[in-house]
Amino acid sequence: MTATAPSGVRPGPAGTGPEGDAADSAELAGFGYQQELRRRMGRYASFAAGFSFISVLTTVFQFFALGYSFGGPAFFWTWPVVLAGQLLVAACFAELAARYPIAGAIYQWSTRLSTPAFGWYAGWLMVIGRIVVVGAAALALQAVLPAIWSGFQLVGGDPSPTSASGAANAALLGLILLVVTTLVNVLDNRVLTVVNTIGVTAEIVGVGLIVTLLLTHSDRTPGITLHTGEAGGAIGALLIGSFTAAYVLIGFESASEMSEETVNPRRTAPRTTFSALTTSGVCGGLLLLGGLLAAPSLTDGRLATEGLSYVLTSTLGDGVGKVLLADVVLAICAATLAIQTSATRMLYSMARDRQMPCSAMLAKVPRRTGMPAAAAVAVGVLAALLLLLNFLSPEALLAIGTTCIAMVYLAYAMVTGPMLVRRLRGQWGEPGPDEKDETGRPLFSLGRWGLPVNAVALAYGLLMTVNLAWPRQAVYDPSGGHWYFQWFTVLFLLVMMGLGFLVRTVRAQRGHSASDRPPVPALREPTQ
Template sequence: MSPTPAPPAPPPVAMTGPGTDAADLRTFGYEPELRRSIGSYASFAAGFSFVSILTTVFQLFAFGFSFGGPAFFWTWPLVFAGQFMVALTFAELAARYPISGCIYQWSRRLSNSAVGWFAGWVMIIAQTVTVAAAAIALQVVLPSIWSGFQLVGGDPSLTSPTGATNAVILGSILIGLTTLVNVIGVRLMAIINSTGVTLEIIGVVAVVVLLLVNAERGPAVVFDTGGTGSGFGYVGAFLVSALMAAYVVVGFDSAGELSEETRDPRHTAPRTILRALAASGIGGGLMLLVALMAAPSLTDGRLATEGLPYVLMSRLGETGGRILLIDVAIAIVVCTLAIQTAGSRMVFSMARDGVLPFSAALRKVSPRTGAPALPAIVVGVGAAAVLLVNIGQAALFTALTSVCIVMLYMAYALVTVPLLVRRLKGWPRGEDAAATERGGRLFSLGRWGMAVNVLAVVYGIGMILNLGWPRQEVYDPSGEHWYLHYFSLLFVGGSLVVGALVYQRYRARTSGSLLRLPVAAVAEGEAA
């Protein structure tokens, strides 16, 4: 194996502005092409809207409750704590490598071109499927707001033929709109995203306050397992219910994905990654708690099937519940937009290195909009194609969207594990002496870095096993399809095999892309 180049030390920049950001990017071997128009709040919004607690907690509350009862609440702080360890390591990397397609870029600079390529490949697949999973959530909300949104007459349930068809129509329309926004440019995306996130935060606060006012029981409800087990007998149910939180708390790295379009990214991106995750963790935890406290009943079965919408409509009435559902719909829109934007930047970043099929076309940036249009279209078309699976194959679509979260965690591990190996060799090798664009010190964990990194790796590997374990109750509840039971293993394995074939085609280019690193960094790696 060829020597792995050490990460390049960032220059001690002490001035801010477009010229400084452009010069900084050139130290990594790239010419500035993307338009820098994202500020601190828009960067925060990118991460917060990907997590989108108003969308995902709304969708998945019933899943967690059905497996773990009220005590499933404790899975939320545990998952949040684990992901915060991951986010802390990402914040360090965002300060040192402010480059689009951050998971790919960080992984290849910390390890080698092969590991980095697979991190990017896995991330592209996961993000594309996640766009479809977010877009299909409109079917859960819009027909409840107004029956006219049920364009295909009949049962609006996602699992019914008419509901599945309508879900694909609504989701495809949404993906078409988000694709158009991404093609127009990042400035419009940032405005829409920031506005939507502001409304989502208002909605989260409203849900927490209104349900707290209507609470029927105290916070001690979170110690009730709801008959799903006790003592060690509850561990299995608890681990399954933890998938709800694991599905939700991802995507906070989006601020890093947009680094090349963010002003002062070394200063801004690390802070917004952590703020987005912290706000999501606190807001989501409070929503879970007050929903359990305000639920009309914990035993009538409706909480395990209808989830949070049941609580809202029961406590706030038709009008109040419908207003909040509108806010949820807005959150779904900006969530889909943010995920697609992040996915398109990953495609662009890898294509810029010439390591994807049709790289010459995918790397092009419109001089008028300052955005890569074709990657957004590719991600949008891919997500729309995934949506079609839901027609007549709702169980397969559910399995597919579940597995994409496994792949997101795998991509994260392909960053945290190489980073841990680098730390054992002395990383960051004096880089903390460098400065941000504003003259401040780069974000650093200091002496806590090793401990945090170890926890991030242990958590990530543990959650990959928990998410990917072939449980029938998760992947094939009806027990009718053996391939769904083992779908996580089949899909991940198939994706890696296909990825290996594609990688062989571009292997020489991936090695050559490392030549973009500064000569001093390559020399340092060889010396190591």
């Protein structure tokens, strides 16, 4: 039994250049949308969108200390486990990217797989989650800049992100970065593509150099990764240690978010989704291993507080170490830009369907730039407001980071869940023989592996959501003085869902409803 994709699937080969762009635009019209964003991105730029969002240099440097402080060297093994789970999720998303090459991927996919109301909540969670991710990424500058030059510590004297002065300085640096990324996001996607491409290339080169230097300066064998920390025993410690990988290995679907700006998206997006995740997975795993093998000491406490910045400057010397840290700064800037771009496209997609407050303004795309400027500014301002929480307490950094990741995992499950239901009902299967991508080749499909891959992907996503949101005092409120940080993720999720319900209720009372959106082409029933 097979299921065909929605109308608009290109039946055969297409040209490149203006003719190919026209065909892509015609397909988008089949989904009820006009081509407003500039379709200029090639395969490498599409890969860069996902790789920049993940940005192993940003997030591994930001969260290495957290994983090590709870899991010890053995937290390394949580990396391949999380990577395997995310690859299963990515496989499901790749099928959807081939059939629905539309901006606002999670929202669009969930809506078409389930109901408009369910899809709206998935999109709502993803918009909020990504706005928080933007803020969390901008905070990563604190883990690197003061290690390069003490003058970057503009507030107080303690650069540790967990100290009061370090947290306040992280917020200040993050605010400066958000101003820059917002400006780039309202200019032109050629500027955006150039910045992302340069950032990704520099990051890949930087990862290669850092890993090579760390492995050639290693003082111990990989057997050290079999040791664990003291917190909560092996299982408890590794569950917390998995936070590092969980924080890093998200955002691979950003290539799909940029589908309306990508040439030949049905062919390109599924492949760049996989390549971004696998490349990041390999690079990140090697960074973790290199850091553990080359660290001057595993017991002096610095690895659990300063992370990889300490390893680089201590092992390679201030000169080489600081040059490599400068490359990390570039990666952080590119990551923040890419995440803000992805959040902007999600917000724009929902506003275009008239599903958000101020939809007319947020969906506006000036013809001169081809960029949803109002949505970009909204994301930047909201992320900046979240950074102000860091002035209140150092624990806010971890609370913000965990909250956004839990929301992203939950939104992922709101796609893989309905997709699994459709598979079980026989409403989703292999594409028909007449369904081709832009090059005339069959659409990406999991074939007979679709059902087991989908089922495990959903189970993994739900378990990881619970793991991230679990209110552990040792993690979220170690000082014991702020109970609300311990429950921050759970409370934030509940508040955001309640706020979403309020938004929908108020809009319904004012005459706005899901019926206001353009018609959604439904999935065709499977054919025998």
